[in-house]
Amino acid sequence: MARTAVVAGVGPGLGASVAEQFASEGLNVGLLARSESFIESLADTLSETAGDAVAVPCDLADPTDIEAAFADVREAFGPVDVLVNHASAAPWKGLQAISDEEFQGALDVGPRAALHCSQEAVEDILETAGDGTIIFTGATTSVRGRAGSIGFSAAKFATRGMAESMARELGPEGVHVAHVVIDGQILPPDGPGDRDESEFLDPDTIAESYWHLVEQDRSAWTLELDVRPHVEEF
Numbered sequence: 001m002a003r004t005a006v007v008a009g010v011g012p013g014l015g016a017s018v019a020e021q022f023a024s025e026g027l028n029v030g031l032l033a034r035s036e037s038f039i040e041s042l043a044d045t046l047s048e049t050a051g052d053a054v055a056v057p058c059d060l061a062d063p064t065d066i067e068a069a070f071a072d073v074r075e076a077f078g079p080v081d082v083l084v085n086h087a088s089a090a091p092w093k094g095l096q097a098i099s100d101e102e103f104q105g106a107l108d109v110g111p112r113a114a115l116h117c118s119q120e121a122v123e124d125i126l127e128t129a130g131d132g133t134i135i136f137t138g139a140t141t142s143v144r145g146r147a148g149s150i151g152f153s154a155a156k157f158a159t160r161g162m163a164e165s166m167a168r169e170l171g172p173e174g175v176h177v178a179h180v181v182i183d184g185q186i187l188p189p190d191g192p193g194d195r196d197e198s199e200f201l202d203p204d205t206i207a208e209s210y211w212h213l214v215e216q217d218r219s220a221w222t223l224e225l226d227v228r229p230h231v232e233e234f
Contacts, residue, residue: 009087
């Protein structure tokens with residue numbers, strides 16, 4: 001029976017690349033995002049691969065929407081085996097510029113959404129032999145705060161802490177939890193512009209690393225993976 005993955009927060013970048021990688025490996029993928037037209041188009045494309053996909057429009061800041069979205073994925077493909085917590089949303093504003101509403105929004109779409117998505121996925125994983133994977137997409141700001149992005153930094157620090165806590169709680173139950181630090185800018189869908197392409201991370205290559213985490217033997221699980229573009233020296 002094919003495994004089922006959920007990618008929470010799918011856009012035309014790394015989220016789409018992860019979904020494509022998983023589907024190409026034969027997984028059925030639930031695509032969660034607010035951009036209904038984009039995920040429906042992506043689902044049509046993935047249906048031509050070794051796996052399949054279902055587009056599930058979802059406001060990840062709303063726990064009720066998340067619960068309903070996972071129910072839709074289960075109805076289409078069965079219990080969830082793999083989850084990628086990929087969503088984030090925050091204004092590039094500093095301490096004195098950010099509003100309470102904007103700060104709360106960063107937390108709602110980031111760690112709060114990851115909490116509810118993880119609760120949904122873990123319920124399935126533990127009921128079906130406890131063999132699954134949860135991956136958190138992090139950033140440079142997960143480990144080093146950035147000036148002028150206090151909401152994004154706070155949200156990413158929080159999700160990293162969640163990943164570490166969950167790994168220790170769920171590892172003995174057979175659930176692999178990993179956090180990926182994206183230490184650099186991902187190549188935009190429309191190309192590098194006037195910059196050298198080597199300065200960017202290739203989203204398709206990052207997606208291969210996500211798949212490696214899913215396939216890792218439990219004797220040597222990765223808790224945190226750090227990826228960055230090639231540079232001559234750090």
